[in-house]
Structure formats: C-alpha cells, structure tokens
Amino acid sequence: MIKKMNHPAWFFTPYVILFVTFIIVPVIMAIVLSFTYFNTIETPEYIGLRNYIELITRDEIFMQYVLPNTIKFAFIVGPVGYMMSFLLAWMLAQIPHRQRTILAIILYSPSMTAGIAMGVVWTVLFSGDSTGYLNSLLLNWGLVTEPIQFLTSPDYLMNIMIVVSLWGSMGVGFLAMLAGILNIDKTLYEAAYVDGLKNRWQEIFYITIPSMKPQMLFGAVMAVVGTFQVGAIGVQLSGANPTPQYAGQLMVNHIEDFGFIRYLMGYASAVSVVLLIMIYGISKVTWSMLGERD
Amino acid sequence: MASFQGMKINPQRYHKSQFKFYLVLIPMAIFVALPIIFIVSHAFKPSNELFAYPPRFFVRMPTLKNFTDLFQLASESGIPFSKYLFNSVMVTSIGVFLSVLITALAAYSMSKLKFKGKKVLFEINTLALMFVPIAVTIPRYITIAQLGLIDNYFVLVLPLIAMPVGLFLVKQFIDQTPNELIESAKIDGASEMEIFLKIIVPIIAPALATVGILSFQLIWNDVIGSTLYINDESMKTLAFYFSTLASRTGNTIAGQGVMAAASLISFVPNIVIFIFLQGKVMNTMAHSGIK
Numbered sequence: 001m002i003k004k005m006n007h008p009a010w011f012f013t014p015y016v017i018l019f020v021t022f023i024i025v026p027v028i029m030a031i032v033l034s035f036t037y038f039n040t041i042e043t044p045e046y047i048g049l050r051n052y053i054e055l056i057t058r059d060e061i062f063m064q065y066v067l068p069n070t071i072k073f074a075f076i077v078g079p080v081g082y083m084m085s086f087l088l089a090w091m092l093a094q095i096p097h098r099q100r101t102i103l104a105i106i107l108y109s110p111s112m113t114a115g116i117a118m119g120v121v122w123t124v125l126f127s128g129d130s131t132g133y134l135n136s137l138l139l140n141w142g143l144v145t146e147p148i149q150f151l152t153s154p155d156y157l158m159n160i161m162i163v164v165s166l167w168g169s170m171g172v173g174f175l176a177m178l179a180g181i182l183n184i185d186k187t188l189y190e191a192a193y194v195d196g197l198k199n200r201w202q203e204i205f206y207i208t209i210p211s212m213k214p215q216m217l218f219g220a221v222m223a224v225v226g227t228f229q230v231g232a233i234g235v236q237l238s239g240a241n242p243t244p245q246y247a248g249q250l251m252v253n254h255i256e257d258f259g260f261i262r263y264l265m266g267y268a269s270a271v272s273v274v275l276l277i278m279i280y281g282i283s284k285v286t287w288s289m290l291g292e293r294d
Numbered sequence: 295m296a297s298f299q300g301m302k303i304n305p306q307r308y309h310k311s312q313f314k315f316y317l318v319l320i321p322m323a324i325f326v327a328l329p330i331i332f333i334v335s336h337a338f339k340p341s342n343e344l345f346a347y348p349p350r351f352f353v354r355m356p357t358l359k360n361f362t363d364l365f366q367l368a369s370e371s372g373i374p375f376s377k378y379l380f381n382s383v384m385v386t387s388i389g390v391f392l393s394v395l396i397t398a399l400a401a402y403s404m405s406k407l408k409f410k411g412k413k414v415l416f417e418i419n420t421l422a423l424m425f426v427p428i429a430v431t432i433p434r435y436i437t438i439a440q441l442g443l444i445d446n447y448f449v450l451v452l453p454l455i456a457m458p459v460g461l462f463l464v465k466q467f468i469d470q471t472p473n474e475l476i477e478s479a480k481i482d483g484a485s486e487m488e489i490f491l492k493i494i495v496p497i498i499a500p501a502l503a504t505v506g507i508l509s510f511q512l513i514w515n516d517v518i519g520s521t522l523y524i525n526d527e528s529m530k531t532l533a534f535y536f537s538t539l540a541s542r543t544g545n546t547i548a549g550q551g552v553m554a555a556a557s558l559i560s561f562v563p564n565i566v567i568f569i570f571l572q573g574k575v576m577n578t579m580a581h582s583g584i585k
Contacts (some may be wrong), residue, residue, distance in 0.1 A: 008409040015400030016415070018456035021441075022434060023422055029433035088322065091315040094302050099316075105569060106323040109330060112511055112564040113557075119540070120553035121329040124336065124349075127388030131547065136348045165325060172459065172508070172579075182304050189303070214583015221423050222459075223583065229426050239540070252428050259432045272429045283424050293433035 027276065033269035040263050051270035062271070065246035066254045069158065073250060074227050074282070076162050081169030082223040086216075088170065089178035090208065104178060111171035111226075119236050122164060126150035126237070151237050154247030160237060161248050165230050171220030173226070180215030181208060213290065220286045228252070228279050253277045333397045333561065336554035337361070344551045360555040367552065368535060373527050374537075381450075382532035386513045389451035393509035396455060396501050396527060401464035401498075402490050406476060414463065421585065422458035428518075435522055445526050445532065450519040454512050460505040466503035500574035501581075507571055511564055536560055 013088055036044035055062055082197060088107060092100045110118075125133045128149040135147040150156045184207070189197075192207050209216060234248025235241040241248050241257055249257075259268030301312065336344075338356035368375035372544030404416050405408065427434070434453060443449040470492065479489045495502070536556040544547025568575070 002487045003485050006485050008403045008407040011399040011403035014396045015456055023455040026430035026433035028432050091319055095312050096305055096307055103319050103323050108328050113561055120550055120557055121332055124550055131349055133349050176582040178577040179576050183580045201395050209502055217584040218582045225424055268432055275429045279424050290496050
C-alpha cells in the first residue's frame with residue numbers, strides 16, 4: 001500500500017482535519033457566537049453588535065481594569081521579555097559551547113514549567129504572613145514592620161505577575177534567536193569591519209539583527225503569543241477569579257469569568273474575538289517594525 | 295584590526311573578553327534557577343522545616359514524606375496515584391507519537407508536494423502561530439461536545455496534536471533538503487510515501503525531536519482537557535490531579551510540601567527530555583525563521 005501512496009492528500013489530510021476541527025472551527029464559532037446572546041441552555045439568539053457595544057460602553061470593569069491591565073501587562077512583558085531573550089541569546093552565542101549549553105538549558109527551563117506546576121513556589125515566596133520568604137527577609141532586614149499582602153493586595157499583584165511572567169519568558173523564541181545568531185556567516189562580520197564597522201552596537205544593528213531577521217520575527221510572534229497566553233497567572237497567584245479589586249484581571253480571565261462563571265457565552269466570545277484581533281494587530285505592528293517580510 | 299569583534303561568535307574556548315557576559319549570564323541563570331531549586335528543596339522538607347520560622351531555603355533533613363503523602367492523598371479520594379500516572383503516560387505517549395507523525399506528513403506535503411491551496415494552507419498555518427487556545431476555550435468545548443467526544447480518552451490529545459508551530463518548524467526544515475535526493479528516488483520508482491519514510495524522516499529527525507518535545511510539554515502539562523472534557527475521575531491525568539491539590543490540602547503549610555513534590559514530579563520529565571534532545575532542538579531552530 002505504501003508503494004502506491006503518492007497523492008498529497010495522504011500527507012496533509014490528518015493534520016488539516018485536526019487543525020480545522022480544533023482551531024479554525026472554534027475561532028469561527030467564537031466570531032459567530034459573539035453576535036448572539038447565549039446562556040448555554042437556550043439556543044443562541046442573534047443580537048447583532050450588542051455584545052461589542054456593551055463591552056465598550058457598559059462594561060466598566062473591562063474598560064477600567066481589564067483592558068488597561070492587559071495593555072500594561074502586554075506592553076511590559078512582551079517587549080522586555082523579547083529584548084531579554086535577544087540579549088541573553090546574543091551573550092550566550094559568545095561563550096564556548098559547553099558553558100552555553102548549560103546556561104541555555106537553565107534559562108529555558110522556566111518556560112517548561114507551564115505556570116500551574118510552579119504555583120506553589122510563588123505562593124510560598126510571596127506569602128502574606130511572616131512565613132513567606134520575601135516577607136521574612138524584609139522583616140528581618142527591618143525594611144517593613146509587618147508582612148505585606150503581596151498576592152492579595154492590588155498594589156503588588158500586577159508587578160508580581162510581570163516578574164513571574166518575565167521569569168518564564170525565555171521560551172521557543174529565545175532558542176530560535178540563539179540558533180539564529182550562531183548560524184550567521186562569520187565572513188559577514190569580517191567584510192563589515194573591513195567596510196568600516198566601528199563597534200559592538202553597530203555590529204548588532206547592521207549585521208546581527210538583519211542577518212537573523214527571520215528568527216527575530218519568529219521570536220517576536222512567540223513573545224506576543226506567550227504574553228497573552230500566561231493570563232491565568234493572576235488568578236492562580238491570588239487564588240481568586242476575579243482577582244482582588246480586579247488588580248490582576250487580564251482579558252483571558254475576563255473571558256473565563258463571563259463564560260464559565262456567569263455562563264454568558266455570547267458575551268465571553270465577543271471578548272475572545274477582541275483578544276484575538278489584538279494579538280493579530282500587535283503581531284502585525286511588530287512585524288512591520290522589524291521590517292517587512294519577503 | 296583591534297576592533298574586529300565578529301569572530302567572537304561561537305568561540306572555541308574561554309577568553310577574558312567573555313568575562314563581561316558571564317557577569318550578566320550567571321546571575322541571571324541563578325535568578326531563573328532559584329524557584330526551581332526551591333521546589334526541589336521544598337519537596338524533600340519534613341513538616342517541622344516546612345513550618346520553621348524564619349523559613350529556610352534549603353532542606354536540612356531530607357525526607358520522602360511529601361511524596362508518600364502525595365500518593366496517599368490520591369488513594370483517599372478513590373483514584374490511586376498510579377491511575378493518574380498511567381493516564382498521563384498513555385495520553386502523552388499517544389499524543390506525542392501522533393503529533394510527530396501527522397506534523398511530519400503534513401510538513402512534507404507543504405514543502406515538497408504540489409497541490410491546490412498549498413500556499414493558502416501554509417499562510418493560514420503561519421497566521422495560526424498567533425492562535426491563543428485559551429481565547430477559544432468555550433467554542434472548543436462546544437465543538438468537542440457536539441462531536442460526542444466528552445469522556446472519550448482521545449479528547450485529551452486530539453485538540454493538542456495539530457500544532458501550528460510544529461508544522462511551521464518542520465516545513466522550514468524540510469525546505470533545506472535538496473530536491474535532487476527526492477528526484478533520484480523517484481526515478482528509482484519510489485512512491486512519495488516511501489520517499490518520505492526512507493529518505494525524509496531520517497534527515498528531519500532533529501526537527502521531529504523538537505516537535506516531540508513541544509507536544510510533550512503541551513500534553514503532559516495540560517489541565518484543560520481533564521477539567522473540561524472528562525467527567526470520569528478515573529480517566530483524568532496527573533497534571534489535573536496536581537492542579538486540584540491546593541483545594542485538597544486546603545492550602546495549608548503541610549500541603550505546600552506535597553504540592554512542591556507534585557511540581558517536581560511534573561517538571562522532571564520535561565527537563566530530562568529537553569536535556570537529552572537540546573542539540574537537536576538547536577539544530578531545528580536554526581531554520582525557524584519566518585521568511
């Protein structure tokens with residue numbers, strides 16, 4: 001039978017079926033449901049743009065907390081994580097192989113922990129009583145007189161979320177950029193120095209980055225997606241959805257709140273669509289900032 | 295040429311000019327590793343050390359108590375720990391195998407075969423790199439319910455098998471293999487499937503290892519499948535059991551030891567596999583660019 005398998009359909013059909021069923025169909029369904037009122041029991045009822053209008057004009061929590069939180073979180077974690085990945089990869093590329101491998105594995109390891117598994121670390125480190133490690137240290141050094149409620153206080157939750165997310169931001173994109181830097185043709189550097197390249201910064205901007213633009217783009221997309229995907233972290237850290245005073249509420253949590261807690265599926269879908277559009281838009285902007293592909 | 299720096303990429307040995315990089319990299323690695331070292335240390339702490347004030351970072355009298363408690367806790371709820379472990383191992387093995395196979399097949403067709411809509415398909419896949427699964431949790435649930443897959447063992451893997459990143463990476467990798475190899479095999483009368491199995495698969499092994507790692511991480515750590523699509527407690531996975539520990543142990547300090555043990559168990563397979571295959575991953579990533 002293998003001897004007769006020539007048609008391309010043998011190859012792409014399984015992937016395409018799964019891809020369409022679990023990625024394309026849900027995305028289309030989210031778009032369709034976003035124009036309906038759907039409480040999971042009755043059949044969805046078409047209500048036009050009302051969910052979107054409500055989201056923008058009536059949903060104070062969304063406009064006041066969720067959207068600003070998401071933007072703040074994404075605009076810090078995304079670019080900082082991305083630059084950190086690039087700079088660390090760039091430094092790693094300039095040390096010998098064995099040391100590089102060990103350090104790269106360590107730096108990559110948090111992204112394997114998938115958030116939830118590490119929950120206990122953060123709850124213990126930032127615990128709100130004196131048994132929390134950070135509080136214990138601060139008390140010991142006399143910097144505070146009573147323990148700070150890191151995880152339940154709106155003042156701290158967002159910042160801790162940012163630190164925790166940055167901790168895990170050296171993922172697939174980081175590995176891609178590291179491989180990209182290592183693969184740059186060395187003669188390019190030689191030629192550039194002959195042509196009058198003067199220092200390290202020029203080298204990064206005129207040779208390194210342009211030569212690995214494809215990997216830079218890949219890394220950027222991974223950074224954008226990764227940033228929006230770790231949304232569950234605030235709920236996990238504070239142990240509540242909604243998070244205390246909505247301090248750590250991101251769009252992903254808002255979707256869950258309306259979808260699985262209040263069963264307003266149509267409305268939750270509208271938030272999903274807005275989120276997907278945001279990710280798409282930000283990725284596009286990033287691409288054009290890094291220079292158009294082709 | 296004193297200013298010439300470029301040759302310092304991928305150096306053979308240590309030179310004092312590299313010192314400044316270590317100055318950044320080593321503290322960074324320590325900062326990153328601390329929470330993981332903490333988990334290891336915490337998992338082996340006896341209860342008096344878990345309760346100790348001031349808290350101590352490193353364990354002094356290591357014990358396996360947290361691990362036995364973790365196993366015990368599962369049996370108390372009616373499902374033995376081994377059942378969760380078995381489910382996880384089964385689901386992950388099946389999932390990784392299918393994911394690698396299906397991705398490789400599709401990537402070959404996208405790279406070397408000619409068919410209508412190929413370009414569009416790959417464009418959509420590249421677009422889907424930006425796809426965030428948690429954004430469509432609800433419609434995905436509805437789709438799965440409509441297909442009658444609720445409480446079906448395969449629902450734990452099916453939604454995770456088609457990975458746009460995986461297809462993307464493997465396709466880029468196959469693009470590098472010369473067409474002459476394929477052409478000469480064709481002249482010898484080999485079918486496309488034979489060429490794929492006998493010539494392409496061995497060449498793209500590093501890329502397949504990478505897909506394997508990525509899908510391993512995805513499936514082994516997945517909690518959504520067991521939480522939403524499976525009602526039968528005896529079919530749920532280890533990752534799910536671990537995610538319920540906080541409520542089972544009532545979030546007590548003694549529970550933290552158990553949770554640390556659980557985190558360690560879920561983390562170790564990830565890192566071990568990655569360490570073994572990291573060379574292949576780096577090899578694949580070299581071709582990862584979006585062109």
